[in-house]
Amino acid sequence: MVVYIDLIFLMNLLIDASLLLVTAWIRKQRIKVWRIAASATVGAAYVVMMFLPELSFLFTFLVKFSFSVVMLCIAFGYASLQNYLRNMGAFYMVNFAAAGGILGIHYLLQNSGEVWSGIWYSASGGLGFSLEIGSIFTVVVFFIVIIWFRMVVSSKRSIERIETCLAEVKVRIEDKTVLCTGLVDTGNQLKDPLTRWPVMVMEASLWDQVLPGDFLHKLAAEQADNLIMEWSDEELFPWRDRLRLVPYRGINKGSQFMIALKPDEVSITREGRMMTTKRVLIGLDGGRLSAELAYRAIIHPALIEGIEEAEEDYLLNTSGS
Secondary structure (H helix, E strand, O other), rough: OOOHHHHHHHHHHHHHHHHHHHHHHOOOOOOOOHHHHHHHHHHHHHHHHOOOOOOOOHHOOHHHHHHHHHHHHHHOOOHHHHHHHHHHHHHHHHHHHHHHHHHHHHHHHHHHHHHHHEEEOOOOOOOOOOOOOHHHHHHHHHHHHHHHHHHHHHHHHHHHHOOOOOOOOEEEEEEEEEEEEEEEEEOOOOOOOOOOOOEEEHHHHOOOOOOOOOOHHHHHHHHHHHHHHHHOOOOOOHHHEEEEEEEEEEOEEEEEEEEEEEEEEEEEOOEEEEEEEEOOOEEEEEOOOOOOOOOOEEEEEEHHHHHHHHEEHHHHHHHOO
């Protein structure tokens, strides 16, 4: 059997460097190229030692663990024990995710004959498994798994950031009440030009029980002002007196209009604090505001300011008494 040690070294160098870079990204560590390169070189050199029989004593758990300790010290330094242990936890998490992904994809691509041919029994009756994974397959799948893992972590971080801006929304119009989760958008400055009331955007599908049957389809295909003209008949839409047209400027689309409803009451609850107001309009959006359905309304920041002002007034009154 011919073994190309230089190729094995290069392959492990790239893999170790990638694992260290992903670890640094997860832990938000400052990356120094020379440190990552030196640490990856140490890891790759350890793999090459497999082919030296006189160094076989190095292949024990303690030595392997010691090499990972040295690699992390070289790559990220030692600021504190807590920081180092967190780096180590992230490093092993990335390693296990990559290794598990490679084995999982390899297993998915095998047929039943290949699986059975890899099973063997020892003389003592023990059951064993053998895997034959090519180098090219390992490298290609490794980078696929790493990219996939990074996308999952990025998505999780994005959801966590969004969750800090979420609030519970309750809208009442006559005997109809709609509950949903809303996102506080500090960049939302949409207001009714006549009353100067803030506009909270909600998915129109939340009101599908009271809106005309073809509304959602027409909302995406027609102009908002044309739809309001069609709803002049009270039998077709009993809330026609609550309808408003709110102008806004879309991205690269110029001035447009949004259909809005005047509610009887809107309550917003955030971090255990609630604010109720009637001075707000509900803009109707024909699509989905969040692909993951994390929220179904865009809350105007002025409504959240009402919660904060109410909390400040409560604290002042409490301290004054």
